[in-house]
Amino acid sequence: MAARHWRRCRIIKPVRGRVPRLRYLAALPFAALLLAVGFGLIFGGSGRAAGAPPESFTLENGMNVLVIPDHRAPVVTHMVWYTVGAADETPGKTGLAHFLEHLMFKGTEKIAPGEFSRIVARNGGQDNAFTHYDFTAYFQVIAKDRLPLVMEMEADRMTNLVLSDAEVLPERDVVMEERRMRIENNPVAALQSDMSAALYGGHPYGRDIIGHMEEIAGLTTEDAIDFYARFYTPNNATLIVAGDITADELRPLAEKYYGGIAERAPTFKRDRAEAVWPQEDVRLERRDPRVTQATWLRFYPAPSHRKAPEADVPAFAVLAEILGGGTTSRLYRALVVEQGIASGVQSWYEGNRLDDGKFGVYGLPRVGGDLAALKNSIEAEISRLLEGGIGDEELARAKTVIAASAIYARDSQRTMAYAYGEGLMTGLTVGQIHEWPELVRRVEREDVMRVARLIFENNPSVTGELLPGDNS
Amino acid sequence: MIRAVFVAFVFLAASLVPAAAMNIERVVSPGGIEAWLVEEDSIPLIVMDVAWKGGSASDPAEKSGTANMVSSLLDEGAGDLDAAAFQARLEDIAARMSFSAESDNFTASLSTLAEHRDEAFRLFALAISEPRFEDDAIERIRAQIGVVIARNSDRPEWIASDSWYKTALGDHPYARAPEGTAETLRAITRDDLMEFKRRVLARDNLKISVVGAISPVELGPLLDRTFGALPEAADLPELEPAALPEGGQTIVVERDFPQSVILFGMQGLARDDEDFIPAFIMNYMLGGGSFSSRLMEEVRVKRGLAYSVSTYLSPLDRAAFYFGEAGTKNERVGETLAVVRRELARMAAEGVTQEELDDAKTYLTGSYPLRFTTNRSIASQLLGIQVENLGIDYVDRRNSLIEAVTIEDISRVAKRLLKPENLIVTIVGKPNLSPDPNLPEDGDMRPAAPGHPGDVPL
Numbered sequence: 001m002a003a004r005h006w007r008r009c010r011i012i013k014p015v016r017g018r019v020p021r022l023r024y025l026a027a028l029p030f031a032a033l034l035l036a037v038g039f040g041l042i043f044g045g046s047g048r049a050a051g052a053p054p055e056s057f058t059l060e061n062g063m064n065v066l067v068i069p070d071h072r073a074p075v076v077t078h079m080v081w082y083t084v085g086a087a088d089e090t091p092g093k094t095g096l097a098h099f100l101e102h103l104m105f106k107g108t109e110k111i112a113p114g115e116f117s118r119i120v121a122r123n124g125g126q127d128n129a130f131t132h133y134d135f136t137a138y139f140q141v142i143a144k145d146r147l148p149l150v151m152e153m154e155a156d157r158m159t160n161l162v163l164s165d166a167e168v169l170p171e172r173d174v175v176m177e178e179r180r181m182r183i184e185n186n187p188v189a190a191l192q193s194d195m196s197a198a199l200y201g202g203h204p205y206g207r208d209i210i211g212h213m214e215e216i217a218g219l220t221t222e223d224a225i226d227f228y229a230r231f232y233t234p235n236n237a238t239l240i241v242a243g244d245i246t247a248d249e250l251r252p253l254a255e256k257y258y259g260g261i262a263e264r265a266p267t268f269k270r271d272r273a274e275a276v277w278p279q280e281d282v283r284l285e286r287r288d289p290r291v292t293q294a295t296w297l298r299f300y301p302a303p304s305h306r307k308a309p310e311a312d313v314p315a316f317a318v319l320a321e322i323l324g325g326g327t328t329s330r331l332y333r334a335l336v337v338e339q340g341i342a343s344g345v346q347s348w349y350e351g352n353r354l355d356d357g358k359f360g361v362y363g364l365p366r367v368g369g370d371l372a373a374l375k376n377s378i379e380a381e382i383s384r385l386l387e388g389g390i391g392d393e394e395l396a397r398a399k400t401v402i403a404a405s406a407i408y409a410r411d412s413q414r415t416m417a418y419a420y421g422e423g424l425m426t427g428l429t430v431g432q433i434h435e436w437p438e439l440v441r442r443v444e445r446e447d448v449m450r451v452a453r454l455i456f457e458n459n460p461s462v463t464g465e466l467l468p469g470d471n472s
Numbered sequence: 473m474i475r476a477v478f479v480a481f482v483f484l485a486a487s488l489v490p491a492a493a494m495n496i497e498r499v500v501s502p503g504g505i506e507a508w509l510v511e512e513d514s515i516p517l518i519v520m521d522v523a524w525k526g527g528s529a530s531d532p533a534e535k536s537g538t539a540n541m542v543s544s545l546l547d548e549g550a551g552d553l554d555a556a557a558f559q560a561r562l563e564d565i566a567a568r569m570s571f572s573a574e575s576d577n578f579t580a581s582l583s584t585l586a587e588h589r590d591e592a593f594r595l596f597a598l599a600i601s602e603p604r605f606e607d608d609a610i611e612r613i614r615a616q617i618g619v620v621i622a623r624n625s626d627r628p629e630w631i632a633s634d635s636w637y638k639t640a641l642g643d644h645p646y647a648r649a650p651e652g653t654a655e656t657l658r659a660i661t662r663d664d665l666m667e668f669k670r671r672v673l674a675r676d677n678l679k680i681s682v683v684g685a686i687s688p689v690e691l692g693p694l695l696d697r698t699f700g701a702l703p704e705a706a707d708l709p710e711l712e713p714a715a716l717p718e719g720g721q722t723i724v725v726e727r728d729f730p731q732s733v734i735l736f737g738m739q740g741l742a743r744d745d746e747d748f749i750p751a752f753i754m755n756y757m758l759g760g761g762s763f764s765s766r767l768m769e770e771v772r773v774k775r776g777l778a779y780s781v782s783t784y785l786s787p788l789d790r791a792a793f794y795f796g797e798a799g800t801k802n803e804r805v806g807e808t809l810a811v812v813r814r815e816l817a818r819m820a821a822e823g824v825t826q827e828e829l830d831d832a833k834t835y836l837t838g839s840y841p842l843r844f845t846t847n848r849s850i851a852s853q854l855l856g857i858q859v860e861n862l863g864i865d866y867v868d869r870r871n872s873l874i875e876a877v878t879i880e881d882i883s884r885v886a887k888r889l890l891k892p893e894n895l896i897v898t899i900v901g902k903p904n905l906s907p908d909p910n911l912p913e914d915g916d917m918r919p920a921a922p923g924h925p926g927d928v929p930l
């Protein structure tokens with residue numbers, strides 16, 4: 001009976017493949033934070049049943065192409081990913097990558113303002129776009145026979161975008177409303193913003209993807225055009241088509257529509273500073289009169305999928321599952337079932353970043369419960385894991401759950417296209433993504449203990465506490 | 473204009489019916505239990521969606537939240553397995569099981585890898601037939617739901633929704649939150665849970681859809697093993713129809729949010745009303761069709777008033793609503809509402825253009841196959857068709873129902889539904905309700921009706 005939630009989300013966090021098993025998560029105001037689970041939980045082929053990896057090739061102008069066949073329905077998901085995101089903005093212009101993403105719907109020399117989505121809709125398709133730290137992507141889901149149409153339109157707006165203040169300025173107001181909705185209206189999101197800033201030091205992952213309000217307000221048409229001209233070029237783009245299509249069918253279409261676009265800027269090579277992790281534990285307390293129930297969160301520094309040694313990546317995912325994945329996990333059993341001090345608790349590994357990732361834990365106290373007891377119990381469970389190790393049964397169960405999520409992911413062409421795109425944009429290869437379930441299967445007890453020590457020993461963290469009351 | 477290049481692609485997609493590639497079979501088990509099946513072997517997965525008539529609206533007033541509590545407890549121990557053992561078994565085979573109490577229906581969903589089919593269905597059968605409802609599980613779930621109830625009241629969307637239903641429906645069961653209140657939650661006993669299970673989880677009020685790697689021959693006996701132990705007949709209370717009051721109201725719930733959350737609603741149409749399909753198309757043009765809708769164009773694109781504005785029909789068994797929602801900064805709430813009211817009035821007075829209607833039809837017919845691309849979504853679609861009694865051939869007929877709607881049908885239904893003077897509006901935030909002085913006056917920018925008990929009357 002609740003009012004439906006907002007649709008058309010233009011910034012998305014990575015898709016979480018598993019249905020949240022933790023009771024009542026979906027009903028909680030910050031469930032979104034749990035969308036931020038790495039490709040580990042969403043992804044892969046089944047190892048046994050997935051067959052060959054998706055085919056990929058590169059056009060002469062440098063644009064990469066990936067094909068993920070799924071012939072169950074005569075429908076395709078067409079995505080173009082650009083290797084540029086919120087973490088690539090220059091200081092003072094935060095929010096520009098996402099703002100440009102909105103403006104890409106404002107028309108070209110051929111398409112009138114606002115017509116892009118209407119043409120897609122008139123052809124029975126759905127379209128949208130999303131911005132993350134390391135990438136920006138545009139997609140349409142549409143009947144297979146309309147694929148040439150959306151390819152032509154997407155290719156057109158790669159180089160022919162036309163912007164004027166009449167379109168840009170109202171859209172800037174829209175983005176500010178979007179920020180109000182996502183952050184200013186959401187105390188947990190505001191707390192997470194502060195925590196990310198504290199965790200990543202001066203690294204751009206510490207900023208909000210949507211940008212700071214005062215900097216969004218200062219963005220101009222010219223800023224958007226400059227950003228577009230620098231980064232939107234075929235040698236900085238990847239095409240992914242999933243659905244009722246083969247590589248042989250796609251190749252001539254890709255060459256026809258995208259192959260003729262000349263490079264208009266050099267391929268983007270990033271040169272970002274390393275994250276400066278906290279030197280000692282940080283505790284942020286935020287009081288908010290709009291809040292009646294407290295929330296506890298902690299972020300630990302962790303390497304990304306790309307930076308971690310190969311054997312560590314699946315081990316991080318297994319650790320997160322054993323410690324706080326589902327209702328059989330250690331944290332849930334201890335805090336929710338046995339001690340009865342929490343109504344929800346969970347841990348996750350977020351490795352889907354080009355640079356550095358994080359390992360997160362959060363807990364919700366029962367009504368009237370306090371955060372100190374919650375924190376002590378979480379820390380006690382972590383100590384117990386470090387000292388006592390893990391059992392064969394919980395290791396096997398975690399691996400089963402993670403590997404199975406790879407099969408569940410195959411049910412959706414959109415999920416598959418997203419997972420491969422995100423992996424490629426954050427430094428993984430098609431082979432690594434495809435082999436994920438096999439990597440999970442190889443995880444041994446020692447691997448999990450090694451990454452547990454990496455996360456929980458001598459690794460200063462950022463703790464956030466949201467409490468009722470006045471901040472003053 | 474060079475736009476013609478693209479327009480050339482635009483033509484009717486009506487030939488694209490999902491059923492062309494999809495065979496829905498009616499499977500009746502030896503014991504007489506019916507399910508709709510789409511056999512799909514290309515992915516080793518099976519999804520089953522289930523609905524029982526009888527949901528949270530049938531909870532007794534002083535025990536509201538009972539159905540929801542049952543939905544949370546069915547997988548907390550069943551048969552010879554306690555909660556921990558039951559959930560460990562589910563994880564060991566990576567099966568996913570969930571239950572949900574909606575207003576009129578109690579629903580369930582099971583997803584399993586094909587190789588673990590029998591064990592997954594056995595666990596599901598245990599959950600619905602022999603739930604243990606043990607005291608420690610009941611108290612733990614009660615505490616967890618208590619946190620949900622408490623946290624809901626921190627969320628502006630929830631506050632707006634709750635306030636809307638209370639204002640529009642008073643003490644009708646549809647106005648109650650499915651979770652109940654802190655007080656009614658405390659009043660629910662184990663006997664109440666058992667009673668709900670006995671009354672609702674039966675065989676004569678049951679709809680089932682199955683999609684995935686399973687044949688009709690395999691499914692038949694499996695249906696008997698899964699549902700056969702349920703009582704034959706449900707025992708459901710009669711629900712009074714819910715009527716909306718005449719005349720509009722605007723309720724402000726003051727909270728310190730910089731963006732006001734706005735929910736507006738009025739009388740809608742029952743799913744079996746002969747005007748429902750025209751209303752469905754009209755809604756696409758008004759506010760359901762994202763960037764193809766008038767409200768998105770007027771509120772977001774032209775004026776930058778909101779990130780999101782949308783409308784949707786909400787038909788229940790004994791009531792029907794037509795809702796819309798928007799979020800806008802406090803200063804511009806009055807302006808946003810004025811634009812919304814004006815667009816409602818304009819569509820009621822003038823209808824739509826033939827071009828708008830044609831575009832709506834090509835979208836709605838052409839995009840229908842997109843709802844049938846995953847096992848998960850096919851199961852959900854087939855269940856919905858059964859719950860609404862639309863017939864097993866509905867997937868084939870549906871696009872022709874859309875095609876048959878005329879511009880006169882749209883005008884008629886717009887006049888029938890769009891009555892801005894009857895809008896019940898709830899706003900959570902600190903809104904400025906005065907409309908923008910630059911907007912043309914057209915009489916629809918009526919100020920809020922005064923006097924509603926509770927929150928701030930305006």
